[in-house]
Amino acid sequence: MGPMQPHVTPVAWTLVVPLKPLERAKSRLAGAAPGTPRARLALAFAQDTVSAALACPAVRDVVVVTDDPLAGTELRALGARTVPDTPAAGLNAALAHGAATARALRPRTALAAMNADLPALRPAELTRVLNAAAEFPRAFLPDAAERGTTVLTALPPAALSPAFGGPSRARHRASGAVELSLSGVTSVRQDVDTPADLRAARELGVGGFTARLLGDPVPGLSG
Ligand SMILES: Nc1nc2c(ncn2[C@@H]2O[C@H](COP(=O)(O)OP(=O)(O)OP(=O)(O)O)[C@@H](O)[C@H]2O)c(=O)[nH]1
Numbered sequence: 001m002g003p004m005q006p007h008v009t010p011v012a013w014t015l016v017v018p019l020k021p022l023e024r025a026k027s028r029l030a031g032a033a034p035g036t037p038r039a040r041l042a043l044a045f046a047q048d049t050v051s052a053a054l055a056c057p058a059v060r061d062v063v064v065v066t067d068d069p070l071a072g073t074e075l076r077a078l079g080a081r082t083v084p085d086t087p088a089a090g091l092n093a094a095l096a097h098g099a100a101t102a103r104a105l106r107p108r109t110a111l112a113a114m115n116a117d118l119p120a121l122r123p124a125e126l127t128r129v130l131n132a133a134a135e136f137p138r139a140f141l142p143d144a145a146e147r148g149t150t151v152l153t154a155l156p157p158a159a160l161s162p163a164f165g166g167p168s169r170a171r172h173r174a175s176g177a178v179e180l181s182l183s184g185v186t187s188v189r190q191d192v193d194t195p196a197d198l199r200a201a202r203e204l205g206v207g208g209f210t211a212r213l214l215g216d217p218v219p220g221l222s223g
């Protein structure tokens, strides 16, 4: 027998992505893109978010928690699984439900809750965040505004214990999750709630679904 080889077991992640019914989504974006219905924008953000997540080698599954039939169809077409919301129980109940569904299927999976409104998300940046999170039982990434949260993670056997909504950074920190301080992960932090957020995301460069809708340069196309 030779000497023991050090090895690192790669962590495989299940991402849980909550998405409101599109007609109710992104109410604060009203007027940000004249001529583009908010529901269409909300769907495009979710499509770009899910596409980038599925392009990460560390991501095994993306589970979208949504009651929206069109979003369900379109996101399954990209390779996500979808589960229905728990009736009228809100964002954190939806996340806990998605997490329980994922753990029922794969009890040892690492879990990451991630917002559906990250249209500039870059797979390499999400990979960096997940690799950093893999060092802690629970961790989170604050949003660009430093007030909310875009990603919350839990390694088995820790529960996700989501406390999203508004000023969730302080709540997640108080819950014992480790705040990740990483540079170069702007695209994972740039959630889009307001017209100013949308300008910032377009400045970073949004994914193809959002870009086509807004008439921005489509990534990967030249000329
Ligand atoms: N499944 C599910 N997702 C939700 C629910 N509430 C919010 N979300 C999602 O959680 C994330 C953050 O939501 P919010 O910022 O509260 O809502 P939003 O639609 O992004 O924006 P506003 O309407 O402007 O508040 C988004 O991905 C939402 O679609 C819910 O009750 N169920």
Ligand SMILES: C=C(OP(=O)(O)O)C(=O)O
Residues within 6 Å of the ligand: 143, 147, 148, 149, 150, 163, 164, 165, 166, 167, 168, 169, 191, 193
């Ligand atoms: C859901 C959150 O915030 P917002 O409602 O601002 O998207 C959050 O950051 O926890």
